[in-house]
Amino acid sequence: MSTTQMLKGIIDGCLLAIIYEKEVYGYELAEKLExxxxxxxxxxxxxxxxxxxQKEESVSSTLKKSTAGPKRKYYTLTPKGEEELQQFIARWEKLQSNVNLCLRKQ
Amino acid sequence: MNQGLSKKSQTFLENLRLYLFSNGKDEKEINAIVEELEDHLMEAEARGKTVDHIVGESPKQYMMQLSNEMTTDTKTWVKYIIMILFGALSYSVLTNAVKGQLSYSLLEILGSIMISLIFIIAIRSLFKYVAANSLSKRKEFALFYVIGLLPIALFVGLFYSNRLIETPIFHFGSIGTLLAVLLTLVFLIGMSLWTKSWVMLIILALLVFPDFLFRYIDVGPESQLILSTIITFGGIALYLFANQKISKQSTNE
Incomplete structure (x- = not known):
């Protein structure tokens, strides 16, 4: 299995976590992930x-003027997004401990 | 606007716009994502990254990913289909009405609708194909040329088969013709208000106006041809020029 396949679903949670920290625009978000x-x-x-x-309404966006050229789209979490983040954290912790248990048993 | 952007990135953004447009995506959403990616690419290129780093190995696949998440807005395409279909119909009604009373055979009516639909489907598939596959400029040009010729060839075919095959003919009479012209004009004005663009009305007026003029002014056929060419194409060129100036000014603001 490739990393990309494993990441599916997990990346969504990471995006939520980064946006939760601070209002960000696309490039910043990509850079943080990197x-x-x-x-x-x-x-x-x-x-x-x-x-x-955005369609699922877990994040919302606002356009703000940037120093360089066109308006920039900034993302923030909605209450629904915050809830989803909490659920993701709980699910991840369970998953992580389960995986770790499996690996250590071997 | 995007002076700082490399040619490759610009081409990608243009292709993306074309691809999403051909897929019937919402215009506002298309503009939003293209602007956002433009901003991203500018910042990435300033830091020495290339478009491949952002889009990945297959631009086609990336375009599909974006397209899948976006809202399909059938209204946009219905708008274009109506515009093309009725634009052709309006042209036919107006030019024929200027010359006298209207009459159409069943084959002409059905044939014209079919040809318009074939043309719309062909141009839509072509847009998608060109956007997703990076072709050479020559290949691209050849494809557009062939698709551009397609309706002309089909209309010529229709013209001759209309002579060979007899189908019922609808005569409009003088009142019918007047009514058809009035309906066409109402439709054209309504359409222009809806799309907020007067391009269709202006180009049609320029195409029809010379014929209308020659009903009242007596000039030889040669001067007619020259005059009508000057009026029609000169007018269209002038309109496009003025239009470009206006849009340039509004983007500079």
């Missing part, structure tokens, strides 16, 4: 996800 070590996929991958998350 800093955290997710460098195996292309930066553009976040945009289809962001579009979906």
């Amino acid at each position: 800093q955290y070590g997710f460098d195996s996929f292309s930066e553009g991958t976040i945009y289809p996800l962001l579009i979906r998350m």
